[in-house]
Amino acid sequence: MAKPISIYQLEGGPNQFFSPFCWAAKFAVAHKGFAIENIRWKFREADKIAFSNQGLVPVIVDGNKDGKWVNDSWAIAKYLEKTYPHRPSLFGEAAVLFVQKWFQTGGPLDVLDKILVLDEFNALTPDLQPWFRETREPMFGCTLEEYSVGEAGVPDFRKALEPMRQLLAEYPYLGGKDSPSYADDFVAGFFMMAYALSPVKLLEKDDVIHAWRERMMAAYGGIGKTAIGYPESL
Ligand SMILES: N[C@@H](CCC(=O)N[C@@H](CS)C(=O)NCC(=O)O)C(=O)O
The missing domain is CATH 3.40.30.10 (Glutaredoxin)
Structure with a gap:
């Protein structure tokens, strides 16, 4: 076994x-x-x-x-x-790496980071908070507070997700198959970050991405659903 x-x-x-x-x-x-x-x-x-x-x-x-x-x-x-090639495949026909690059580079992650940065700071134990500030503020070129947009960033985040929304209007998963590919696993990881950190509602209920997130959180025995997070954000 x-x-x-x-x-x-x-x-x-x-x-x-x-x-x-x-x-x-x-x-x-x-x-x-x-x-x-x-x-x-x-x-x-x-x-x-x-x-x-x-x-x-x-x-x-x-x-x-x-x-x-x-x-x-x-x-x-x-x-x-x-x-483990004989176990369920991670890679569908879609360009899995392209999905990762799109999400992270000039895509939805830019604004998601700004929505969540103070939640991430507040999640840390007090001994780690000064380190977080000292390492992140030079990267951002401003204070965490100046970088943060909080809930006000949600419309821009939803807008940045448009290519994914259009894909999911045609296919149940980003890999174009009836079950998830690694592109789904990767993007779902960022929705899990938001779920773990913040009560902000990132998606409207009638958004196809909302239904996809539900499917991903329920996938693989529900490891996403049973994680600790903010149910009110869903
Ligand atoms: N390219 C890496 C990125 C990993 C990464 O940035 N991990 C963060 C946590 S989200 C980390 O370990 N940070 C430790 C640190 O900043 O000292 C991957 O895809 O695994």
Whole structure:
């Protein structure tokens, strides 16, 4: 019987898992039908993942392959697909990598980050908050408060999702199949970040993306639905 795959996953408050990349990896592992062992990881716990020679999560450790580790969500997806080709495929015909680039580069993530930045700051324990401010403010070129747009960013976020909305009007999932592809897992990871951090309603109920998010949260035994988050945001 297959052993679980462990995931080092960013934790904010207790059981508050808000890293979109960790969610993408977690959905991908579940997608391949493996049980998941969550290993909680907080910002700055570099020593815990030092074995991976870098400082970011997710990192997976595969108990089925002598504890092989892989870091980076995209590298993890490629590893899972290559190592377990006979399990449900992560990659559909759609350009999965293009979906990731679109979402992250000049796309919906730009505004989503600005909606959530103060929620992320507030989710952290007081000892981590000064570090978060000191590392993020130089990146943004302004204070967290100046960068934040909060709920006022929702119309722009919805607008930025238009290509995804048009695709989902024709297909149930972003990979163009009747079941999720890794493009779905990846984008759903960002909706899980929002769910974990904020009560803001990102989507209207009649939006096809709303129904897609419901399907993704219910997928793989409901690992999204049972996560700790803000149900009022859905
Ligand atoms: N390209 C990486 C990005 C991973 C990443 O940025 N992880 C964040 C959590 S969302 C992290 O580990 N941050 C630690 C830090 O900033 O020190 C991936 O796709 O896995």
